[in-house]
Amino acid sequence: MHSSRVTAFLFFYYFFLAVSGVQRLTLTPDRGTTLNISSQVKGSACKVCSGARRRCDTTLVLKDSTPVVVEFDCRRPEDVFRVEIIRNIECTTKSCSGDIIQADSGLHLWLDFHRTFTWNLKASVLKAIQVDFSKVGLRQMSPSVNCPDRHAYTMKAFQATGTVVIGKYCRAGPISSAQILNEGSFSLDAPPGLKLQSDQFGVSVGEEIKSLAKITVSLPHQSSSIELLSPNFPESFPDDDVMEWYFHIEAKQKANVEFLNLTQPRCLKKETAAEYHSKGREALVLRLTDTQPVQNRGDFTLTLRNCEMDRRRAGSPGLSVKIKVSASRASSQVLCGVDLRKMKVLSLHLERLSKASECEMKMNSVTMEKITVPSGSVTQLSFQDCLPNDVLVTASGVIGCTQLKDCPKSPVPLSVPSLPSCLPGPLRAVTWALRPPLHGTVELTSSIGPLQQHLPGQPCNDSIITVSEDDGATVGHFCPQGAIQKVQIHTKISVTVTRKGGQALRPAVKPLLMASLKEEIAERYIFTVSPKRDKTVLLATPGWPEGMESYATVSWIMSLPPKMEAHLMFFNISQPKCANRHTNIRVQRIGSLEEDYSRREDEEAEETSVAENFYLNMSNCMPERGDFKVITELTLQKSANMMLVTIVSVVAALVLLFIVVLVVVCFVIKKKKKKLEHQVSIYNPNGTDFRAGHNGFPKSREDNESHVYASIEDTLVYTHLLRKGAEMGVYTESDTYQPFMEQTLVSKDGNTMEVAVYQDYLLSDQQAPPLPNRPPSHNQALVDNVIYQSQPSLDEHSAKMGPRLEPEGGN
Ligand SMILES: *[C@@H]1O[C@H](CO)[C@@H](O)[C@H](O)[C@H]1NC(C)=O
Numbered sequence: 001m002h003s004s005r006v007t008a009f010l011f012f013y014y015f016f017l018a019v020s021g022v023q024r025l026t027l028t029p030d031r032g033t034t035l036n037i038s039s040q041v042k043g044s045a046c047k048v049c050s051g052a053r054r055r056c057d058t059t060l061v062l063k064d065s066t067p068v069v070v071e072f073d074c075r076r077p078e079d080v081f082r083v084e085i086i087r088n089i090e091c092t093t094k095s096c097s098g099d100i101i102q103a104d105s106g107l108h109l110w111l112d113f114h115r116t117f118t119w120n121l122k123a124s125v126l127k128a129i130q131v132d133f134s135k136v137g138l139r140q141m142s143p144s145v146n147c148p149d150r151h152a153y154t155m156k157a158f159q160a161t162g163t164v165v166i167g168k169y170c171r172a173g174p175i176s177s178a179q180i181l182n183e184g185s186f187s188l189d190a191p192p193g194l195k196l197q198s199d200q201f202g203v204s205v206g207e208e209i210k211s212l213a214k215i216t217v218s219l220p221h222q223s224s225s226i227e228l229l230s231p232n233f234p235e236s237f238p239d240d241d242v243m244e245w246y247f248h249i250e251a252k253q254k255a256n257v258e259f260l261n262l263t264q265p266r267c268l269k270k271e272t273a274a275e276y277h278s279k280g281r282e283a284l285v286l287r288l289t290d291t292q293p294v295q296n297r298g299d300f301t302l303t304l305r306n307c308e309m310d311r312r313r314a315g316s317p318g319l320s321v322k323i324k325v326s327a328s329r330a331s332s333q334v335l336c337g338v339d340l341r342k343m344k345v346l347s348l349h350l351e352r353l354s355k356a357s358e359c360e361m362k363m364n365s366v367t368m369e370k371i372t373v374p375s376g377s378v379t380q381l382s383f384q385d386c387l388p389n390d391v392l393v394t395a396s397g398v399i400g401c402t403q404l405k406d407c408p409k410s411p412v413p414l415s416v417p418s419l420p421s422c423l424p425g426p427l428r429a430v431t432w433a434l435r436p437p438l439h440g441t442v443e444l445t446s447s448i449g450p451l452q453q454h455l456p457g458q459p460c461n462d463s464i465i466t467v468s469e470d471d472g473a474t475v476g477h478f479c480p481q482g483a484i485q486k487v488q489i490h491t492k493i494s495v496t497v498t499r500k501g502g503q504a505l506r507p508a509v510k511p512l513l514m515a516s517l518k519e520e521i522a523e524r525y526i527f528t529v530s531p532k533r534d535k536t537v538l539l540a541t542p543g544w545p546e547g548m549e550s551y552a553t554v555s556w557i558m559s560l561p562p563k564m565e566a567h568l569m570f571f572n573i574s575q576p577k578c579a580n581r582h583t584n585i586r587v588q589r590i591g592s593l594e595e596d597y598s599r600r601e602d603e604e605a606e607e608t609s610v611a612e613n614f615y616l617n618m619s620n621c622m623p624e625r626g627d628f629k630v631i632t633e634l635t636l637q638k639s640a641n642m643m644l645v646t647i648v649s650v651v652a653a654l655v656l657l658f659i660v661v662l663v664v665v666c667f668v669i670k671k672k673k674k675k676l677e678h679q680v681s682i683y684n685p686n687g688t689d690f691r692a693g694h695n696g697f698p699k700s701r702e703d704n705e706s707h708v709y710a711s712i713e714d715t716l717v718y719t720h721l722l723r724k725g726a727e728m729g730v731y732t733e734s735d736t737y738q739p740f741m742e743q744t745l746v747s748k749d750g751n752t753m754e755v756a757v758y759q760d761y762l763l764s765d766q767q768a769p770p771l772p773n774r775p776p777s778h779n780q781a782l783v784d785n786v787i788y789q790s791q792p793s794l795d796e797h798s799a800k801m802g803p804r805l806e807p808e809g810g811n
């Protein structure tokens with residue numbers, strides 16, 4: 001940092017001595033900084049002296065960073081001497097030796113002197129060097145005019161043909177940056193006694209410009225005009241040279257360019273010209289005397305070009321011009337009919353945000369700062385010059401009932417409505433106030449999938465649903481794609497939908513939530529949660545990151561997928577000191593009378609596991625001080641029993657795979673020989689119609705064997721397997737076993753019988769995997785059958801005979 005700033009001089013110490021009218025001080029210039037003290041009064045006796053030998057002169061230049069004792073041999077040297085502090089900044093094609101320009105306002109010592117801070121700027125070949133004024137903003141001034149705050153900046157370009165004054169600038173204006181080709185300087189001229197503003201300007205590598213300088217002007221939002229001057233004004237623009245101004249204008253803004261006080265040179269070659277360039281349009285080249293066009297299609301560049309001037313005669317004028325650019329709003333009025341007849345619940349609100357904006361909103365021809373369009377109504381609005389960020393558009397509605405019997409019978413959809421596109425801004429928030437009867441409950445379910453809670457470690461990245469209680473306390477922030485199926489809250493609440501970063505809501509046909517107003521529940525909050533495999537669920541106590549209310553209770557009803565167990569960990573626990581009762585964290589399996597886990601505020605809540613559906617209940621005490629809050633992390637694991645089943649399943653799957661491959665091979669052979677497809681039945685000795693995976697699963701080994709092969713009743717079974725094989729590539733455990741198991745476990749409650757049978761079977765059958773195990777005779781039959789089918793003469797017979805497919809002459 002130090003090298004980039006003109007700290008100019010580091011004063012180890014200084015002291016003014018009035019010893020026989022001599023002022024004496026010790027200076028240590030910064031590295032790379034030059035101090036130039038020079039007399040401005042010709043013939044003055046006052047001299048500046050330095051060094052051990054006390055050499056005195058009208059000027060003194062200090063360059064290196066060794067301390068030097070300087071003395072002025074008169075009483076008021078500030079009346080005679082000026083001080084210039086010079087620093088050099090050089091750039092390569094990638095970076096510069098300094099990146100900030102700042103005049104050191106701490107140089108009290110020179111306060112009474114006329115000071116000039118100069119930064120010499122040097123770009124690498126072809127590139128420009130850029131100075132960024134955007135923090136302060138500059139405005140160009142005639143060289144003869146003083147700046148109101150006396151801070152005058154000057155920019156120069158050093159060309160091969162000489163120095164060009166690009167302009168003199170004062171603080172506060174629309175000029176946001178300047179680029180100087182190759183080499184130039186930027187300086188601040190501070191008259192005696194002026195305390196400097198701590199302006200900072202960034203320095204960076206510029207573009208490859210094709211002009212001596214390029215000035216960027218950001219025209220302000222409101223109507224305004226600025227004046228720019230040709231280089232060297234009022235003297236002549238350099239011979240045969242080019243200068244550029246880039247104007248940034250807002251959408252819906254137009255700029256009018258006028259040339260004032262124009263003096264034109266006599267040209268030897270070429271012509272003076274003004275060129276307009278803007279994105280996506282052809283360049284426009286005009287004479288300077290032409291009427292300049294209105295620019296209304298966004299940013300544009302104005303290039304001013306001089307000719308090769310005839311300056312042989314002394315006093316012949318050069319090129320000079322004042323460029324006046326006036327910006328104004330391209331006025332626009334939008335009429336907007338709003339029809340909310342389809343919106344039964346929601347009213348629309350529009351609020352003008354910034355007093356500074358020129359936006360004017362009218363409802364039925366009356367100008368208003370805030371507009372509410374009631375639900376179910378039709379209104380005519382109009383907007384004058386309103387930009388999307390000028391107006392906040394929201395919607396809100398109330399769903400409520402005073403008695404249960406009056407409440408909506410079916411769940412009310414909460415969806416983001418689509419609004420007319422003529423509104424100036426998009427819809428940014430929708431709020432529903434849900435008012436159940438006294439002691440009633442609000443029940444929220446998501447129609448676009450279960451919800452997750454927005455927490456650190458589990459953030460929502462688009463829509464955010466905020467549920468809050470009537471006193472404004474937040475219950476929680478939620479978004480889709482989680483495990484919370486249902487939220488029940490035993491009080492009035494409001495639900496607000498927004499998008500991250502205040503972005504526009506997206507209207508959707510499908511409601512975000514369904515809300516019902518119902519009878520009382522036993523807890524203050526109940527969440528029904530269905531965790532999924534491989535996805536950790538984080539659940540925070542209501543109000544998080546604040547604590548729960550006194551005595552408030554929350555219950556999470558957890559339903560686990562079959563054969564899984566839940567592992568619970570409690571994070572970020574904060575326990576209060578209770579004045580009355582205790583806080584509690586309890587786990588109880590559903591249907592069980594005992595608690596499986598219970599911890600008070602004075603016990604440590606360590607992790608635990610539950611292998612069945614369960615309640616996780618928490619309750620707060622009446623805290624004396626402190627808060628009760630917890631984040632629960634739930635992960636699913638295969639229950640121990642399932643591990644064994646998995647191993648068996650994998651073995652079974654491998655055997656099945658083997659058989660499928662065998663069948664595929666046979667099938668392909670068959671297909672090659674015959675294209676016509678037939679329904680093929682297989683001999684079934686018992687005559688039972690059985691399909692794999694259906695309820696009548698065999699209870700004995702014998703039955704099973706006959707069934708497995710008897711049940712392959714048609715080629716469709718194989719075609720299906722084939723297709724599946726092709727899709728999946730490899731048979732995994734879930735491909736083969738999973739659907740089957742789940743079918744036997746369809747009903748969770750009456751499941752014990754079926755599961756028991758199934759497991760017994762698997763366990764008794766461990767060595768021989770269950771499905772594809774068949775006696776050799778059946779193997780033979782199958783293979784023979786395929787071969788047999790491939791013979792056309794017998795095919796007809798088989799088709800007619802149906803199940804009697806056992807080949808003649810078979811074993
Ligand atoms: C937990 O809360 C449920 C309601 O969700 C309730 O039925 C159950 O009795 C509670 N269990 C305990 C131990 O508090």
Ligand SMILES: *[C@@H]1O[C@H](CO)[C@@H](O)[C@H](O)[C@H]1NC(C)=O
Nearest residue numbers: 456457545570571572573631
């Ligand atoms: C919660 O706890 C985790 C780890 O224990 C910690 O990293 C995180 O900062 C805590 N969060 C809050 C909000 O206190």
